[in-house]
Amino acid sequence: MKKIGVVMAVALMLVSGACSQSNPEEGGIPTGQILDDTVYLGEYLDSDTKEAGLEIAKGEDGGYIIQIGIYRLTSLNDGVGELTAEGMKFTATDAAGNPISGIITVEGEAATVTFTDSTWEYLESGTSFSYIKSSDVPNLWDE
Numbered sequence: 001m002k003k004i005g006v007v008m009a010v011a012l013m014l015v016s017g018a019c020s021q022s023n024p025e026e027g028g029i030p031t032g033q034i035l036d037d038t039v040y041l042g043e044y045l046d047s048d049t050k051e052a053g054l055e056i057a058k059g060e061d062g063g064y065i066i067q068i069g070i071y072r073l074t075s076l077n078d079g080v081g082e083l084t085a086e087g088m089k090f091t092a093t094d095a096a097g098n099p100i101s102g103i104i105t106v107e108g109e110a111a112t113v114t115f116t117d118s119t120w121e122y123l124e125s126g127t128s129f130s131y132i133k134s135s136d137v138p139n140l141w142d143e
Contacts, residue, residue, distance in 0.1 A: 037064070040088050040104065043139050044111050044131035046071055054111060054131040056081065056088065056104070057138040066090040066104070067141055068113055070129055073122060076100065077141055094120040109133040 037058065046053035048071065055067040066079030066088070079092035087105040094100040100123070102115040114128040 035083050035085065037083050038136070039106050040064075040083070040111075042133055042137060043135040045134045047110075047130040047132050052134075052139065053129070054104075054113065055138040055140055057140055064088065064090075065138075065140060066092065068092070068129075069141075070123075075141070094118065094123065096120050106133075 040056050041058060042056060043052055044054035045051060046069070051071065053069040053071065057065040059065050064081030064083065066076070066081045068076040068079060074095045076092040076094070079090045081088045081090040081104070087103045089101070089103050091099055091101040098119050100115060100120060101117040102113060105112050105114070109132055111131045111133065112128050113131065115123055115125055118125045118127070
């Protein structure tokens with residue numbers, strides 16, 4: 001009888017722990033969930049030109065370094081990323097010197113960069129670009 005009580009208590013703790021979450025609507029990560037950043041890290045080629053266009057690396061401080069090249073438009077070399085349940089959110093500086101931000105999502109070997117907050121006239125909010133992973137090792141342009 002004592003064993004059943006212990007088993008029930010452990011089961012209750014596991015169920016309550018699995019159900020508790022931080023606020024996912026604010027980009028929070030559900031409690032107890034560990035996100036795998038290895039699916040993001042690496043070098044990605046522009047899906048049209050097959051040239052390097054997206055680099056995601058882990059910095060020495062544990063943060064993420066994001067570099068995005070958009071063929072014949074711009075390069076964002078100072079991106080800083082944060083891994084969330086929705087994807088890799090990033091901020092950088094656009095060609096006009098203003099902040100720009102977005103989210104990178106990965107499905108298999110394909111990454112999509114979607115700009116969510118842009119004031120630059122040549123890159124509207126909601127614009128997306130596709131990249132294909134070529135290596136698990138990033139090749140940062142400005143190390």
